Amino acid sequence: MSKPVHLLSALVFAGLLFAGSLGAADQCLICHTGQGDKPSALFRHDVHFLKGIPCSGCHGGNPNAAEVEQAMNPKEGFIGVPKGDNVSRMCAACHSDSARMRRLGSSLPTDQLESLQSSVHGRLSISGSERLARCTTCHGAHGIRRVKDPLSPVSPLNVVRTCAHCHSNAAFMRMYNPSLAVDQVEKYRTSVHGTRNAKGDVKVAECASCHGSHDIHSAKDVKSRVYPTNIPSTCSTCHGNAAYMVEYHIPTDQFEKFSKSVHGVALLQKGDLGAPACNSCHGNHGAAPPGIESVSKVCGSCHALNADLFSASPHKKVFDEADLPECETCHGNHEIVAATDKLLGVTPEAVCSQCHSPEENPRGYAAARLMRQLTDSLQSSEKRAASLVSEAEQKGMEISEAKFKLRDARQARMQARTMVHAFDPKKFEEVADRGLGVAGVVQVEAQQSVDEYYFRRVGLLAATLIITTLAVSLYLLIRRIERKQRALNHVGRRT
Numbered sequence: 001m002s003k004p005v006h007l008l009s010a011l012v013f014a015g016l017l018f019a020g021s022l023g024a025a026d027q028c029l030i031c032h033t034g035q036g037d038k039p040s041a042l043f044r045h046d047v048h049f050l051k052g053i054p055c056s057g058c059h060g061g062n063p064n065a066a067e068v069e070q071a072m073n074p075k076e077g078f079i080g081v082p083k084g085d086n087v088s089r090m091c092a093a094c095h096s097d098s099a100r101m102r103r104l105g106s107s108l109p110t111d112q113l114e115s116l117q118s119s120v121h122g123r124l125s126i127s128g129s130e131r132l133a134r135c136t137t138c139h140g141a142h143g144i145r146r147v148k149d150p151l152s153p154v155s156p157l158n159v160v161r162t163c164a165h166c167h168s169n170a171a172f173m174r175m176y177n178p179s180l181a182v183d184q185v186e187k188y189r190t191s192v193h194g195t196r197n198a199k200g201d202v203k204v205a206e207c208a209s210c211h212g213s214h215d216i217h218s219a220k221d222v223k224s225r226v227y228p229t230n231i232p233s234t235c236s237t238c239h240g241n242a243a244y245m246v247e248y249h250i251p252t253d254q255f256e257k258f259s260k261s262v263h264g265v266a267l268l269q270k271g272d273l274g275a276p277a278c279n280s281c282h283g284n285h286g287a288a289p290p291g292i293e294s295v296s297k298v299c300g301s302c303h304a305l306n307a308d309l310f311s312a313s314p315h316k317k318v319f320d321e322a323d324l325p326e327c328e329t330c331h332g333n334h335e336i337v338a339a340t341d342k343l344l345g346v347t348p349e350a351v352c353s354q355c356h357s358p359e360e361n362p363r364g365y366a367a368a369r370l371m372r373q374l375t376d377s378l379q380s381s382e383k384r385a386a387s388l389v390s391e392a393e394q395k396g397m398e399i400s401e402a403k404f405k406l407r408d409a410r411q412a413r414m415q416a417r418t419m420v421h422a423f424d425p426k427k428f429e430e431v432a433d434r435g436l437g438v439a440g441v442v443q444v445e446a447q448q449s450v451d452e453y454y455f456r457r458v459g460l461l462a463a464t465l466i467i468t469t470l471a472v473s474l475y476l477l478i479r480r481i482e483r484k485q486r487a488l489n490h491v492g493r494r495t
């Protein structure tokens, strides 16, 4: 032992004797310090020691007795060294008892054991007799520090190592869950969060800020803070807090924008897990934010067709050269709204107008105008076809085939919206023409049905007329015959 440490222990020892002279001295600590054991050495920095809680606060026994037999007597409540789940129960004796914690002058939450037991770490360990993690797994047993203390194993700068102790140990993790990756820390160290954390920034996200501490659940569990629908609010505890983020000079409106975007509405309101959450674009542990290059790849992981068309388009090269992001340039990132035909064309609200005019990049200008015209006529001819089909249907005409074809026309219009991304007026025209053709056929067929309906109505009217005329004539004829008969009878009676 070095001199300063000797001096320190002597001071602490003296301090303890002094404290002892005020109240009851912790004989456990005094005797154990004399033996130079590890627990008593560590205990000097322990939050419990600083709070005046003696060794017996956890181990039981009589702290006023100087004799081993009496001090560490089970009759005095000595429980010795706890094993397995008894460790957590030992801590919970105070930490789950809010009245006791209040008496000890603490207002800490008292849900740690309950949360831990229902967490993914509360499952049984391989031995089957105890839980996977106990309080001491993350906090240690002697020398427990406040979370804010930089030396605490769960402080922002150290917690990564604490989690990595298991999560970067492939052999250990395989015993529990062979499908779980063990590269989180490695990836984390490449992210903006991880690199800043390694340099001592305590405000960036670490394992516990995204996953929680005692209430950690599998990412597939809806209770998890990293379950897709919970992620946006997890990230925005920091990223939506302007005061917290002030020193970083980056926007704090991502959640606000995202929640109104087509993706945010799909994820948060419709519960569509196919829509991206923050991590779908930014990664979980890996590099964040995605560079301009990788963002398009991210969009393409879901919108594959758009990305493929774009890559083969004339814009690919010009956007790359101008260092413009591929999809974001026209759609934005957090505020992406449903795409409409208004984006296309040469009106001021169309994205094309940002770069194309009769003077500037005129070929694209001509293309944008043509594509918009085609889209508009596609839309109106589909609308006309649809209204004729519904008219025929209301009149009770059999129209299922035209209705089926109408779906083809709609599909062609959808394909045309995607085909925009080829930025090739010829290819666009091909798809649009197919849609216009089908819509035209549907219009004709539906019109014929409607016409037929009217034709049948005219026919019916004529038939009714003829039948009525016939009936009336027949009636009149019968009447005439009857009258004649009566006249004959009359003449007969007179004769």
Ligand code: HEC
Pocket (backbone or CB within 6 Å): 027, 028, 029, 031, 032, 035, 055, 056, 059, 060, 061, 062, 063, 065, 066, 067, 068, 071, 072, 080, 081
């Ligand atoms: C007079 C000295 C002395 C006092 C007082 C004393 N201990 Fe000990 N304690 C020892 C010694 C020596 C051992 C090691 C005995 C052994 O290994 O069997 C020990 C062992 C322990 C152990 C480990 C037991 C085990 O099963 O491995 C615990 C826990 C412990 N003491 C806690 C306490 C607590 C709590 C108090 C006060 C209530 C206390 N001691 C008071 C000397 C003392």
Ligand code: HEC
Pocket (backbone or CB within 6 Å): 028, 029, 032, 037, 038, 039, 040, 043, 048, 053, 054, 055, 056, 057, 058, 059, 081, 082, 087, 090, 136, 140, 141, 142, 144
């Ligand atoms: C906050 C609760 C707590 C306090 C206070 C505490 N201990 Fe412990 N102690 C434990 C736990 C829990 C273990 C079991 C070891 C583990 O799980 O790492 C333990 C284990 C021990 C052991 C067994 C050897 C070892 O290192 O595991 C000894 C000896 C011991 N404590 C002595 C003491 C002494 C002496 C004090 C006071 C200076 C003390 N303890 C204060 C919780 C506590």
Ligand code: HEC
Pocket (backbone or CB within 6 Å): 047, 048, 051, 053, 057, 058, 087, 090, 091, 092, 093, 094, 095, 101, 104, 105, 106, 107, 108, 135, 136, 139, 140, 141, 144, 145, 146, 147, 148
């Ligand atoms: C005798 C009651 C008691 C027992 C038993 C006990 N604690 Fe505590 N613990 C406290 C009190 C009281 C505080 C609050 C100290 C303060 O606010 O200054 C505390 C504080 C803590 C803190 C620091 C929280 C913070 O402010 O950041 C941690 C961590 C902790 N205890 C963990 C444990 C663990 C782990 C065990 C079991 C090995 C344990 N405690 C056993 C009473 C206890």
Ligand code: HEC
Pocket (backbone or CB within 6 Å): 088, 091, 092, 095, 108, 109, 112, 113, 114, 116, 121, 133, 134, 135, 136, 137, 138, 139, 147, 154, 159, 208, 212, 213, 214
């Ligand atoms: C998987 C690791 C892990 C385990 C196991 C664990 N803790 Fe914690 N604990 C943490 C982390 C991380 C924090 C810091 C939380 C934060 O930064 O908000 C923490 C914080 C605390 C605090 C400070 C107040 C709070 O609730 O945030 C107390 C007290 C505490 N733990 C007690 C316990 C007790 C008691 C147990 C056992 C029932 C336990 N912990 C088990 C990781 C753990």
Ligand code: HEC
Pocket (backbone or CB within 6 Å): 120, 121, 123, 132, 133, 137, 138, 159, 162, 163, 164, 165, 166, 167, 173, 176, 177, 180, 207, 208, 211, 212, 213, 216, 217, 218, 219, 220
């Ligand atoms: C004692 C070793 C150990 C420690 C320490 C530990 N973990 Fe775990 N953790 C595991 C094991 C084992 C599993 C797998 C359990 C299972 O799948 O049943 C797991 C599961 C998880 C899962 C769920 C993974 C999934 O999606 O299925 C997350 C998240 C997690 N741990 C995060 C953390 C964080 C954050 C920390 C640090 C605060 C931490 N762990 C500390 C052993 C540990």
Ligand code: HEC
Pocket (backbone or CB within 6 Å): 160, 163, 164, 167, 180, 181, 184, 185, 188, 193, 205, 206, 207, 208, 209, 210, 211, 219, 226, 228, 231, 279, 284, 285
């Ligand atoms: C910025 C937030 C964030 C941080 C920091 C973070 N995680 Fe994660 N973690 C996630 C997200 C989001 C997922 C869910 C991935 C998914 O849905 O598949 C995840 C998944 C996991 C899983 C499940 C297996 C896997 O890799 O998908 C484990 C285990 C895990 N994290 C451990 C850790 C550990 C250990 C750390 C600290 C080095 C950490 N995480 C840091 C957000 C984070």
Ligand code: HEC
Pocket (backbone or CB within 6 Å): 192, 193, 196, 203, 204, 205, 206, 209, 210, 231, 234, 235, 236, 237, 238, 239, 248, 250, 278, 279, 282, 288, 289, 290
């Ligand atoms: C504990 C707070 C905290 C949490 C939780 C958090 N972050 Fe961060 N994040 C930060 C801080 C602080 C920075 C550093 C800002 C900087 O350096 O520009 C940062 C940086 C980033 C950056 C890089 C910004 C840039 O351009 O420099 C991205 C992207 C990011 N976080 C995304 C996320 C995502 C996605 C989540 C959720 C899965 C998340 N963060 C969770 C605090 C947090």
Ligand code: HEC
Pocket (backbone or CB within 6 Å): 232, 235, 236, 239, 250, 251, 254, 255, 258, 263, 276, 277, 278, 279, 280, 281, 282, 289, 290, 291, 292, 295, 328, 333, 334
């Ligand atoms: C659809 C993909 C996508 C989603 C979802 C997404 N982002 Fe982004 N984010 C981006 C792109 C693209 C950038 C700009 C990157 C660049 O310019 O290098 C960005 C930039 C950022 C930045 C840097 C500062 C800024 O605003 O430019 C932060 C921080 C950030 N995002 C956080 C989040 C958070 C938090 C969420 C969830 C609420 C989220 N992002 C959701 C794609 C996305």
Ligand code: HEC
Pocket (backbone or CB within 6 Å): 296, 299, 300, 303, 306, 307, 308, 310, 315, 326, 327, 328, 329, 330, 331, 339, 340, 341, 342, 343, 344, 351, 375, 417, 418, 419, 420, 421
């Ligand atoms: C030069 C501007 C521009 C770029 C770059 C661009 N888009 Fe589009 N995008 C549009 C326009 C215009 C529409 C609307 C078409 C319509 O509704 O008539 C659209 C529509 C969409 C649609 C809805 C139609 C469909 O295909 O389902 C998606 C999804 C889409 N874009 C994704 C992307 C992706 C992914 C990228 C990057 C690979 C990208 N866009 C790049 C202009 C652009």
Ligand code: HEC
Pocket (backbone or CB within 6 Å): 262, 263, 266, 272, 274, 275, 276, 277, 280, 281, 295, 298, 299, 300, 301, 302, 303, 327, 328, 331, 332, 333, 336, 337, 338, 339, 340
């Ligand atoms: C995780 C998959 C995923 C990722 C990544 C993703 N999206 Fe989407 N996106 C969707 C889903 C699902 C929808 C449909 C949402 C709805 O309307 O229900 C959608 C809708 C859209 C729409 C509106 C389509 C329409 O018909 O109007 C556009 C535009 C769009 N995304 C562009 C992008 C861009 C640009 C990126 C990259 C910055 C991106 N998306 C990343 C899944 C994703």
Ligand code: HEC
Pocket (backbone or CB within 6 Å): 314, 315, 318, 324, 329, 330, 343, 344, 345, 351, 352, 353, 354, 355, 356, 360, 361, 362, 363, 364, 365, 367, 368, 371, 420, 423, 424, 425
């Ligand atoms: C960020 C600027 C920018 C935006 C936005 C943009 N373009 Fe372009 N586009 C260019 C540049 C630069 C060229 C290459 C110069 C040229 O050929 O006119 C180009 C070329 C084209 C070409 C190829 C012309 C040819 O025959 O070589 C077409 C087609 C085109 N754009 C259509 C569009 C359409 C449609 C939109 C809107 C949906 C659009 N562009 C939006 C910058 C842009």
